[in-house]
Amino acid sequence: MxxxxxxxxxxxxxxxxxxxxxxxxxxxxxxxxxxxxxxxxxxxxxxxxxxxxxxxxxxxxxxxxxxxxxxxxxxxxxxxxxxxxxxxxxxxxxxxxxxxxxxxxxxxxxxxxxxxxxxxxxxxxxxxxxxxxxxxxxxxxxxxxxxxxxxxxxxxxxxxxxxxxxxxxxxxxxxxxxxxxxxxxxxxxxxxxxxxxxxxxxxxxxxxxxxxxxxRRAATKLSISLDRSGIDNWRARIEAHRQAVEILRAAPGGAKRLARAARAQFLDHGLRMYTRELPARDPEYQRAWWTLTRAYLTEFDAADLDAAPAPGRVIARVLLASPRPRDLERLREVAARPARLAPPYARDRDGTPVWSDDLPQVALDHLLVRPLRLLPLAVDAELRPSGGARLLLRLHELYGRVAAAGPALVDVELTHRGSGRPGLRRTAAFAVETPGETWTAEVRLDLAALDGDVYDLRVRLLFDDGSARETTARAVAGPGLLRRVAVPGGRRGILLVQPYATTVGSLAVRLAPGVRGVAGVARRRLARALRGLRPGGGPAR
Structure with missing residues (x-):
């Protein structure tokens, strides 16, 4: 200059x-x-x-x-x-x-x-x-x-x-x-x-x-916006958003168009973000959050809801239709990015897809016309580390859309949490498990080839009609599935594998290679247990 x-x-x-x-x-x-x-x-x-x-x-x-x-x-x-x-x-x-x-x-x-x-x-x-x-x-x-x-x-x-x-x-x-x-x-x-x-x-x-x-999520004191531990944070967010919308609505000219866009943004960002965290909250928080959110959503009109992307719109309509918290795990998955819709898949008397049999007023008819690459497809995942790591995937039908497209292949990628770099890629073919309902695939994974750290699972579904869908997979929490397992670790001798569910229920895996890595995990686990035994220490986790 x-x-x-x-x-x-x-x-x-x-x-x-x-x-x-x-x-x-x-x-x-x-x-x-x-x-x-x-x-x-x-x-x-x-x-x-x-x-x-x-x-x-x-x-x-x-x-x-x-x-x-x-x-x-x-x-x-x-x-x-x-x-x-x-x-x-x-x-x-x-x-x-x-x-x-x-x-x-x-x-x-x-x-x-x-x-x-x-x-x-x-x-x-x-x-x-x-x-x-x-x-x-x-x-x-x-x-x-x-x-x-x-x-x-x-x-x-x-x-x-x-x-x-x-x-x-x-x-x-x-x-x-x-x-x-x-x-x-x-x-x-x-x-x-x-x-x-x-x-x-x-x-x-x-x-x-x-x-x-x-x-800095691990900071001793979180920043004001990152500290969402109490209901006051959500209350403050609603109030700030309400004021912002009113400012735009009162402005001359075309700012009213911005007010509608701001409400759509609330549904697509804020509402989805807090919904993802809701199942981990205590019942008192869940009830307060549900009441506050329903009250605010009553200020939105039908056009406001229609302007929002489908996941936020569906969450809002379930909230408005039910006076009490319900289906929190299922809503969490709809709020995920990319969105997932877990079964069961209900229909009303006219055959229109709906949220559930007891909430038929929440229609899901957009799923019949939405491009397959944007559909909230549900894929279950089980990681079995013992005896050579096997990843079992199960793809669910969604109102006939999946069968019509014809599931063919699935590309699997384990991505390093910190850097975002792909660590392992594999491809497998789908096989019909239950005609018109589920398809399965099995992928062999060489986990010993990865460095010790956390990896997220991403999947890309490929269909016979040429379409594709990138998504994540839900962690199945069956007996013995989400637990630490020590397995032979190639040149490191031993590998500690911990499959777990993320905040939004997606499958991820934490790896601790070598005897030193396993010993470190054991020390941290023992320390948590001892803290839990001290008066006021709370339960060990």
């Missing part, structure tokens, strides 16, 4: 995050002269965060430290403080435990200036730690450069609910009072994003990776 180029302010917010905040600030400073100032807002931390920030300010005059006198309880207030203090013509928001990608500010500013856009947005990646695996956030929006003249022309914009990974014209935010909710308000991004879209900015989209969102 030339010396006359507009200035960019990066607002970094943090609370008790001394181990990470320096990396965030340095990533902003490393953007070069395009970043005129970094405003670090400390939300009254009680750790060494302020000392870390002042040392950075002493080393670089671009850093300004603002320390709140009291903790706000959320992320909105410190971001507003930073926005109020910003002197740059453009502003970027950055959380203390994340980083800006190299060149992000320059790429975003060039796009904004080129198109005269009040907002420029780029790709955010979720970096799972400690594995380092990057998962792109809403990549469909950022596949190629684009200019959106008005937000309603690209309703999918509502799917990117993050306030980060974007550059904003400071005067535009101030002129239209686009601010964050104050105080302890979780999911403040929802409301900020709705206010932004309702103001009707011109938005430039770029395919560059501009933001790295660090996801």
């Amino acid at each position: 030339s010396p006359q180029a507009p200035r960019v302010t990066v607002v970094v917010i943090g609370y008790n995050d001394a181990p990470h905040v320096a990396d965030a600030v340095r990533s902003a400073l490393a953007q070069g002269p395009v970043v005129h100032e970094v405003i670090a807002v400390d939300d009254c931390s009680t750790d060494d965060s302020v000392a870390v920030l002042h040392s950075l300010a002493d080393a670089d005059p671009r850093v300004t430290v603002l320390r709140r006198a009291s903790n706000s309880g959320g992320c909105g207030t410190p971001r507003n403080d930073g926005l109020d203090a910003a002197r740059g013509e453009y502003v970027i928001f950055l959380d203390s435990d994340d980083t800006l990608a190299p060149g992000a500010a320059d790429a975003l500013l060039r796009a904004a200036l080129r198109h005269g856009a009040q907002v420029a947005a780029g790709l955010c990646v979720r970096r799972e730690l400690p594995s380092g695996r990057d998962v792109p956030w809403q990549p469909e929006l950022y596949r190629k450069p684009a200019l959106v003249a008005r937000p309603e022309l690209r309703p999918r914009l509502v799917h990117d609910t993050l306030c980060v990974s974007k550059l904003y014209r400071t005067s535009f935010l101030r002129e239209h009072a686009v601010r964050f909710p104050e105080g302890r308000f979780i999911y403040e991004d929802f409301v900020f994003g709705a206010r932004l879209l309702a103001a009707g900015p011109r938005i430039a989209l770029i395919p560059d990776t501009v933001y790295v969102w660090h996801v």
Whole structure:
């Protein structure tokens, strides 16, 4: 950028995050002269965060430290403080435990200036730690450069609910009072994003990776959005989403179209995510969640439901049809990605596919016309490690669609959980088990050829009519199936194999090769058992 180029302010917010905040600030400073100032807002931390920030300010005059006198309880207030203090013509928001990608500010500013856009947005990646695996956030929006003249022309914009990974014209935010909710308000991004879209900015989209969102699921204290352990988190998410929808509905022009898209996004993302976790919750949480969700869904009309992809739409209709929690395991599988629909497969008196005999009002007639590659096919999987690892797969019929396509082959892939790289691939043929009901395949797996770690099972179903479907397989929890087994491990001598069901019920396998790996598992298991024997230690798991 030339010396006359507009200035960019990066607002970094943090609370008790001394181990990470320096990396965030340095990533902003490393953007070069395009970043005129970094405003670090400390939300009254009680750790060494302020000392870390002042040392950075002493080393670089671009850093300004603002320390709140009291903790706000959320992320909105410190971001507003930073926005109020910003002197740059453009502003970027950055959380203390994340980083800006190299060149992000320059790429975003060039796009904004080129198109005269009040907002420029780029790709955010979720970096799972400690594995380092990057998962792109809403990549469909950022596949190629684009200019959106008005937000309603690209309703999918509502799917990117993050306030980060974007550059904003400071005067535009101030002129239209686009601010964050104050105080302890979780999911403040929802409301900020709705206010932004309702103001009707011109938005430039770029395919560059501009933001790295660090996801530390094993952290001692989870981030506000990742901590979904209590019902208050879901209540806060509903309230933030409700406010966002109302902001869009009240806006002039075509923003009402965005409000409908926002409700469809809630069904496809938030509702599915929390439904996947529901079977693991205690009954009290399940009842409270069910009641809260049903109450919110009554605010949706038929068109809102119809606008959502099928899995979220089906879950919503089951919730609305039943006053009490039911079919949680089955709903969890519908919420999976890709979706699965487990039997039994009921029909009403007219022969229309329905959720169950006692909920015939929840019709599944879309399954009769949906492309086979998108059908929620159910595949059961049993991994038998002893005597040479065998993977047994069973494919279920789905209202006649499977038999009509003709199951032929199944491609099996064990994918390394951390890196996403394929570790083992095999192909097997399907055989008819029960005509018109189930098909089976058996695959031999050389587990000793894999490194010790966790592997997810993916399957690709190939049919005689030329169609295909990629999906996951349900872990069958029969007697002796989901338990640790020590088997001969080739050059390592021994291999400990643990088939298990993931959060959504899919089959995965954990491998511990060699005597040292087996001993490590035994030590961890013993430690858990001893903790469970101590008073107040709870049961061993």
